Amino acid sequence: MNLRAARGTRDVMPPEVDRWQRVESLARQIFALYGMQEIRTPIFEDSKVFEKGTGEQSEIVQKEMYRFTDLGGHDLTLRPEGTPPVVRAYLEHRLAEGKDVTKLYYIGPMFRYERPQKGRYRQFHQIGAEAFGSEDPAVDAEVIEMAMFWLKELGVESPTLLINSVGDQDDRPSYMEKLVAAQRTYLSDLSEDSRRRHEINPLRVFDSKDPRDHAVIEKLPTIIDHLSSSNRDHLDRVCGYLSDWGVKFRLEPHLVRGLDYYRRTVFEITSPALGAQDALLGGGRYDGLVQQMGGKVDAPAVGFASGLERIVLAMPDESLAPPVDCFVVTIDDSVRAAGLNLMWRLRHSGIRTTAEYQGRSLKAQMKVANRSAAPTVVIVGPDEVASGTFTIKRMSDGQQVSSGADSLAEDIRTLLASEG
RNA sequence: GUGAGCGUAGCUCAACUGGCAGAGCACUGGGUUGUGGUCCCAGCGGUUGGGGGUUCAAGUCCCCUCGCUCACCCCA
Numbered sequence: 001m002n003l004r005a006a007r008g009t010r011d012v013m014p015p016e017v018d019r020w021q022r023v024e025s026l027a028r029q030i031f032a033l034y035g036m037q038e039i040r041t042p043i044f045e046d047s048k049v050f051e052k053g054t055g056e057q058s059e060i061v062q063k064e065m066y067r068f069t070d071l072g073g074h075d076l077t078l079r080p081e082g083t084p085p086v087v088r089a090y091l092e093h094r095l096a097e098g099k100d101v102t103k104l105y106y107i108g109p110m111f112r113y114e115r116p117q118k119g120r121y122r123q124f125h126q127i128g129a130e131a132f133g134s135e136d137p138a139v140d141a142e143v144i145e146m147a148m149f150w151l152k153e154l155g156v157e158s159p160t161l162l163i164n165s166v167g168d169q170d171d172r173p174s175y176m177e178k179l180v181a182a183q184r185t186y187l188s189d190l191s192e193d194s195r196r197r198h199e200i201n202p203l204r205v206f207d208s209k210d211p212r213d214h215a216v217i218e219k220l221p222t223i224i225d226h227l228s229s230s231n232r233d234h235l236d237r238v239c240g241y242l243s244d245w246g247v248k249f250r251l252e253p254h255l256v257r258g259l260d261y262y263r264r265t266v267f268e269i270t271s272p273a274l275g276a277q278d279a280l281l282g283g284g285r286y287d288g289l290v291q292q293m294g295g296k297v298d299a300p301a302v303g304f305a306s307g308l309e310r311i312v313l314a315m316p317d318e319s320l321a322p323p324v325d326c327f328v329v330t331i332d333d334s335v336r337a338a339g340l341n342l343m344w345r346l347r348h349s350g351i352r353t354t355a356e357y358q359g360r361s362l363k364a365q366m367k368v369a370n371r372s373a374a375p376t377v378v379i380v381g382p383d384e385v386a387s388g389t390f391t392i393k394r395m396s397d398g399q400q401v402s403s404g405a406d407s408l409a410e411d412i413r414t415l416l417a418s419e420g
Numbered sequence: 421g422u423g424a425g426c427g428u429a430g431c432u433c434a435a436c437u438g439g440c441a442g443a444g445c446a447c448u449g450g451g452u453u454g455u456g457g458u459c460c461c462a463g464c465g466g467u468u469g470g471g472g473g474u475u476c477a478a479g480u481c482c483c484c485u486c487g488c489u490c491a492c493c494c495c496a
Contacts, residue, residue, distance in 0.1 A: 059494055258495055307496030331454055370456040
């Protein structure tokens with residue numbers, strides 16, 4: 001085997017692709033109920049979009065980007081996440097200058113150069129949603145509730161919603177001082193990785209999976225206890241709406257996000273059906289990002305991104321529907337053209353139809369039909385062509401009925417329906 | 421970037437302390453006229469991931485390399 005999909009990429013083959021289509025179509029359907037509209041941004045952007053948006057110091061920009069110079073000398077990057085391109089488009093098309101709340105969602109591939117493992121690929125796919133232009137906690141709650149509604153309709157296995165607030169410029173700086181000071185006193189008890197986090201991004205110490213760190217983490221001050229009164233109120237109101245709308249969640253003071261732009265509300269939805277990479281979806285409020293990316297004034301915003309590979313992993317197996325309704329078999333070459341003609345008519349009457357194309361025997365054609373999972377077979381032979389009456393066979397029980405060329409589609413539909 | 425495990429037929433896997441590469445499933449043909457699935461018969465299918473070494477002899481032992489998987493890390 002010589003050519004293979006590149007490391008960290010994979011083909012989504014039938015029938016798995018049915019599940020992907022279901023995830024996507026249900027997202028479109030449900031997000032529309034919240035007034036969301038789709039945006040399609042380019043797969044690659046000027047690298048500055050991610051340096052300014054994702055953050056120059058972030059792990060993603062530092063070591064995970066598919067970054068290249070094109071033939072014209074432009075510094076470009078395959079998008080590692082969806083939010084910065086959407087913000088860029090939001091600004092480029094002057095949406096920030098109106099007062100309306102803008103709700104956008106996107107579906108598409110993202111790229112990060114990481115070691116592949118369960119639920120983690122170098123090309124992966126996200127569905128994300130962003131709401132710009134309001135700091136009403138109702139919008140935070142609405143976006144979260146929408147995500148939960150969607151996952152519930154998809155039947156994903158026990159999604160768990162975690163919520164926290166990471167504060168903003170009013171309360172975060174003084175909290176960070178306390179946190180760093182506290183971490184410093186326990187420095188020798190922390191793992192090497194957490195000591196590094198302490199230097200680069202102290203909040204992420206809370207994310208450590210190293211058991212040695214857990215004891216220290218328990219003793220560190222949490223931001224939720226140091227929120228300003230207005231940020232505490234914002235969080236309480238988000239939680240209040242969620243409770244009103246029947247969304248179960250857990251307040252998790254240790255929840256932090258990897259991206260630096262989050263302010264106030266952060267949330268994550270996990271599922272036990274996954275491995276170590278158990279976050280199905282994550283997001284939060286990112287007031288300030290619009291301005292940081294060049295907006296004359298800021299537009300507050302809140303959104304999330306979900307990983308499709310992970311959602312599909314967490315979905316239940318469902319019995320797959322047959323890919324066709326009918327299979328046409330022809331007894332010999334003399335009736336081949338008549339058979340193909342019948343197939344053409346069926347398709348134009350809305351019956352999904354296929355046939356065998358290797359010129360094999362009737363028996364072999366029947367085997368192919370059986371393998372195709374087509375629920376019905378139309379048999380075309382010299383007698384049928386002469387009389388204009390064809391035989392429809394229902395594969396589940398072998399029952400056969402005769403039908404004229406004009407009533408064939410209708411009779412197939414009847415047979416399919418009576419099967420239940 | 422770090423660590424561990426694993427690479428044998430299309431798939432799932434066998435092959436004792438080194439001794440003729442196998443099975444099941446799948447696939448192809450047949451079991452007498454124009455009917456699939458179950459059953460029976462026959463058949464196709466392999467540089468044992470690749471390269472080197474040790475040996476009379478390597479799927480098996482050693483070295484290198486490539487790939488896959490899981491975890492760390494990162495995050496969706």
